[in-house]
Amino acid sequence: MSTSRQAETAAGGRLRAPLFFALMAALIVLEGLTSSWNSALGILNMGLLSAIMALGVNMQWGYAGLFNAGAMGFVALGGLAPVLISMPPTQGAFKAGGVGILIAFAVATIAVIGAVWLYRTLKGRARGLAVALVLIIGFFVFRWVFDPAVAAIEAINPSAAGNLGGLGLPTLVSWPVGALLAAGAAWLVGKIALGLRSDYLAIATLGIAEIVVAVLKNEQWLDRGVLNVNGIPRPWPVPYEITLQNSPAFVSKMQAWGIDPTQGSTLTVKLAFLLLFVVVIGVLLWFSEMARRSPWGRMMRAIRDNEVSAAAMGKNVTRRHLQIFVLGSAVIGLAGAMMISLDGQMTPSSYNPLRYTFLVLVMVIVGGSGSNWGSILGGLLIWYVWVKAGDWGPNIMALLASPVPDGAFKQHMIDSAAHMRMLVMGGILLIVLRFSPRGLLPEK
Amino acid sequence: MSYLEARDMTGGYGKADILHSCTLCVEKGEIAVIVGPNGAGKSTAMKAVFGMLNLREGRVTLDGVDITGLSPQDRVKKGMGFVPQVNNVFPTMTVEENLEMGAFIRDDNFKVTMEQVFTLFPILKDKRRQNAGELSGGQRQQVAVGRALMTQPKLLMLDEPTAGVSPIVMDELFDRIIEVARTGISILMVEQNARQALEIADKGYVLVQGENKYTDTGKALLADPEVRRTFLGG
Amino acid sequence: MDFLNALVAITNYVIIPATAYGAQLALGALGVTLIYSILRFSNFAHGDTMAFGTGVVILITWGFQAMGISFGPLPTALLALPFGIIITSALMLGTDKVVYQYYRKVKAAPVVMVMVSVGVMFIMNALTRFLIGVDQINFADGARFVINAREWREMTGLAEPLTLRSTQVITVVTAILVVWALFWFLGKTRTGKSMRAFSDNEDLALLSGIDPDRVVAVTWIITGALATIAGTLYGLDKSFKAFTYFQLLLPIFASAIVGGIGNPVGAIAGGFVISFSEVGLTYAWKKVVTYLIPNWEPDGLVQLLSTDYKYAVSFTILILVLIFKPTGLFKGKIV
Structure with missing residues (x-):
């Protein structure tokens, strides 16, 4: 009795998925x-x-x-x-600004890697200052390269x-x-x-x-x-x-x-x-x-x-x-x-x-x-x-x-x-x- | 009949029983100590008395009233106080607020009780505006005991009150516990530091695998060569 | 160099708006942090709760306006606010009964509670839309300015205008009152202390006879009130739009986590950290720079980030805090 019920629920379990997909x-x-x-x-x-x-x-x-x-x-x-x-x-977009954008992202990557490196090597107050400085300079250089490149591309x-x-x-x-x-x-x-x-x-x-x-x-x-x-x-x-x-x-x-x-x-x-x-x-x-x-x-x-x-x-x-x-x-x-x-x-x-x-x-x-x-x-x-x-x-x-x-x-x-x-x-x-x-x- | 009688307690958390027909009795104003090896079910026995564990068999009575079916909260109202082993204070609340929370179920004026706690633990009065989480381990235990005393319990249960404190602080805590007992409050306590605890105990219970192995006065247990050899390290 | 005018410009475009916005964020973050410390999950429905509460307040405001009731120079919405709070808090209590209570009983994992709050979020979102729609609504009435640009010029003779809108003053004053009331409640009343005890150590609170259902109920009532107030102040100051309120979830969570989640003081500090960073980084500093450095006209707007990226500011601060100080500026809880 109990075994047949188990078999039934197992079959119900097997049939459940096909049933729902059929529905x-x-x-x-x-x-x-x-x-x-x-x-x-x-x-x-x-x-x-x-x-x-x-x-x-x-x-x-x-x-x-x-x-x-x-x-x-x-x-x-x-x-x-x-x-x-x-x-x-x-046409011409890559030449006009694509290179600039790639350089900008390279700058950003270098700045971030540099900041991480400084964070790991330096200690104390100097660390915070150096990391902040690298990131801030990095950000401005990034924008300085990035902005004209974007303007050039968007002008096409x-x-x-x-x-x-x-x-x-x-x-x-x-x-x-x-x-x-x-x-x-x-x-x-x-x-x-x-x-x-x-x-x-x-x-x-x-x-x-x-x-x-x-x-x-x-x-x-x-x-x-x-x-x-x-x-x-x-x-x-x-x-x-x-x-x-x-x-x-x-x-x-x-x-x-x-x-x-x-x-x-x-x-x-x-x-x-x-x-x-x-x-x-x-x-x-x-x-x-x-x-x-x-x-x-x-x-x-x-x-x-x-x-x-x-x-x-x-x-x-x-x-x-x-x-x-x-x-x-x-x-x-x-x-x-x-x-x-x-x-x-x-x-x-x-x-x-x-x-x-x-x-x-x-x-x-x-x-x-x-x-x-x-x-x-x-x-x-x-x-x-x-x-x-x-x-x-x-x-x-x-x-x-x-x-x-x-x-x-x-x-x-x-x-x-x-x-x-x-x-x-x-x-x-x-x-x-x-x-x-x-x-x-x-x-x- | 004893003030607290927990007779033939059998039960555990899951299927397997941890306690096997374990019995604990405490008279009024008496200090009873539960000792035993690790995993003997000491804390479990204490939790069973406090109603944090469902018993399959056995009964717990307090002052002759059967409290076996009551929740821990209701047992607090009946006159039980419980100090857990860890996490036994409100860390970001001041000492005074901790005591106040201890008196939460009381509707009457609890200032007198708070003064009594401060008399018992003078250091708490000095630090009463300080957060409990910033206190030292021993001071925190005092806050925990003080919090439990705020309901004016008739029976105070302490789960390893000296765990993790220095020997000096331990001695001081034991002195305070004796003082509490002198005011007529019964004490039931689980202790790892068996020898020191039995020295202050009126009654000692040695539990092994959830069963009562030896039961006698503290002094008698300390004197028993068998107990000394097996549980007190010679 | 024109230091005075530069200072006025900074005050006008950064300090005043950021203070108002920070107060709004702080109130929102307080709601999130309260739920977190008592119910121990991050409530994703909070933004939509704010939207719902504000929606109710707007409807009641319209009702008052139609009846010709006004609040003098103050916005009518302030009169409607208590009613909005009652309705929103009632909804919170109902939601807890129908939805959350069960998961507390079965001691569900926090992440399941978060998922449940997403379900509630959908419902609240729908309720708000049924109630008031998806459009942008301005519902501020009464006096618009405490100081307007013309008066300021006549008063000081400075070239740079300074305006102080009444909604900004109302925001800050209301926020101070609400925070004061909340801290008084948590610090001085028996119920407030029992909530702190419950947040500190749930087991011990239960042992001390603190009623968990009561603590939870009071928490939801306060959260409903905080959400309605925060939402209404934001809506008065800027405007109401249901989706914007959903988006506020990010800066609000950021405020709570930056300050230390579960810590009310932290939530307030976090709100201002986020608002000042957001406004400061997205403000075009050109004007200030021209005042400070004579004979130099910057090419661009000297804007560090476009305002479209204001959420990136919250996010970056959030990430920095998660990396360097996961417990937040003020020590929060990690459950």
Whole structure:
């Protein structure tokens, strides 16, 4: 009797994941049938990117219990890579100011290294003075080289360019570069904030995220700032709609299938992205699962579950945390780069911490902390709910407001419905944390 | 019947029992000392008396009233005072505020009690505006004992009050504890410094693996060759 | 060299605004630090609590204005403030009952509490948006200036103008009163002392018969009040925008940590360290330089950092403190 029940729950456990994914697929199909396949694929693609972000955050929160409150920063930093790698270079920009900027950064690096060296070698009052002096002089030399270089670059064709441009390399190359950029920033933050008490990392990452986005918004020479970078090339093998529509072979094939060629072209593009994303997710998932089951992954979980005893067993907790933090951030950065490739444009003002930091945390926790499949499910499901809550909010609110007499208050109620999704997300997060802290697909 | 009777206490923190039918009794105004090797369950026995441990078996009565089911806070109201071994003061609060917090459950005027504490520990009166965290180890222990005395307990329990203080300070602390006992307060104390503690004890309990091994007056235990050999190092 | 005019310029553009901003940050940091020392987690919902409280105050202010009630030369919002505090504190108490209480009972790790506060943050964010929307709102009324530029010129004959806005004076005066009241409460009253005892040594506080539920409840009430006051003062001085308040979380946390988290004096000192660094580093010093060094016209604005990077200042100071003195300028707690 008891053995059969055990078998039953085990089967339930095995069936749980496929069941939830089937449900998710049904929701997407439903969207395709009731709304449009374009919108369904749009949600699916963005959901998959969110799932990758969730995979990265899950490494940090789920494997190691590290609270990254700055996923947005790593997403944005990763997004810089397609701009710098796959955009064509701006003619003459490098000659006008690129060299100057490189020299400026060299100066800054030397000043910082010099300051660190002085800090380590000197002692007492002289140390503080010398370090401050080196940093201050370094800062002014930096600005003295940097400012004219920036001015020179931003003067070049400001209406269309005004930035350095990129290297003109294939877009696929930019994705790992995005991961590297994010990893570099994560290393710096982690080096400082890890090993201190747990929520200091949260606060430090919150800060770095704000700063990364501020840089993207304001450094025109880098990414045109709030002027946005448009026309970022698509990754191989995703085609352009216009090419497809101009291709007689494609048009005749679509007509043979009874699909409008314009709609067919957008669907084809989305499907191509989908394929690419699925491949990336597959690879990431395979690596994540391998890592999770490896001795390294077991040690990570041992540290998460009991930091004190792990440290007592001679594990260097801070170093392990740094590793996982950098790795997780690299995955988040990769997703950021992929997202810019999907959008084809860089709009720094669109980075919002609620969407790119805290929503991703919700995804991880709802999916199941520590569970990779859970993060993917969470990414898809929460993104779906987020999008749909935006759609449904006004309808629900209109229903709620229907008994209210017409007037300013009713209008206010209906207008504010757009914010419904915040309430929904907060509610979901609190309910899952309280009643099902292991999430939909618990870690095994 | 003794003032405090903790009879046949059996229990522990998890599944395994640490205490096995352990019994501790203290008369009014008496100093009782629990000694024994490391891991004998001395502190656990004390915590069980104070209600910080769930007992599977046994009963605790204070002045004839059964208090087995009460929480530590309620036992304080019934007349128990407890001085933990570590973290036993409020470090960023002044000495005076520490004593005041000790009297938190009292609604009457506690100034007289505070004066009594200051008479007992004159150094605290001088340092009463100083933060407890800035005092020396011995002074901090005095604050801790003073804080527990503020509720005017009938029974004062001390968990290794001399841990980490110098021999001179230890002697002074023991003198103070004798003074406290003379005012009619019963003392139950766990001590590492077994020999010195037994010298001031009216009654000594030697615990081994959560069981009563020897129970006698302090003097008798000190004189017992078996106890001397096994627990007092000759 | 025109020393007087340079001094006036510094006062006008750096000292006065930084003092007002520092007072606002200090009040915000006090709220964060109180929650940290009693409930032992970093409250990510604090920025949105400030936004909510300010939103309520604005609505009540509008109500008063519609009824024709005003506060003479002072902003009507000050009349509305007590009501805003009551509502916000009530919400805090409700949130604690519904959300946080459970995690205290199961003794959840601080980082889980932080995650829970993110959930609360979403809810507070939504409530604020339902209440008042996402737009920028100016709700300061009453007299605008204590000293305006024209009066100043007539009074002193100096070329450099100096303005002192009434909201700046109100901010500083209110902040002083609030801080005084808070320290009196923590230092002199039985409840205040019991809160400090609880923060110092929770186990011993329980042993002494201090009621933890009462301590926590009082903490939330005070936090609600501090958040509402800080938010309203900031909104009066600058303007109200829900998202800006969320962003204030970073300088507020920085203030609390720089001063030594868990230490109220530190929170205040931290607030001013952050505000003066932020304003000082993002101010264009050109004017001052021209006054001080005659016959020299600097090319640029002599601005060390663009104002868009003001959060980088908080962040850098935060990082420096974390590297060199993780317990902060005044010794804080590390739980």
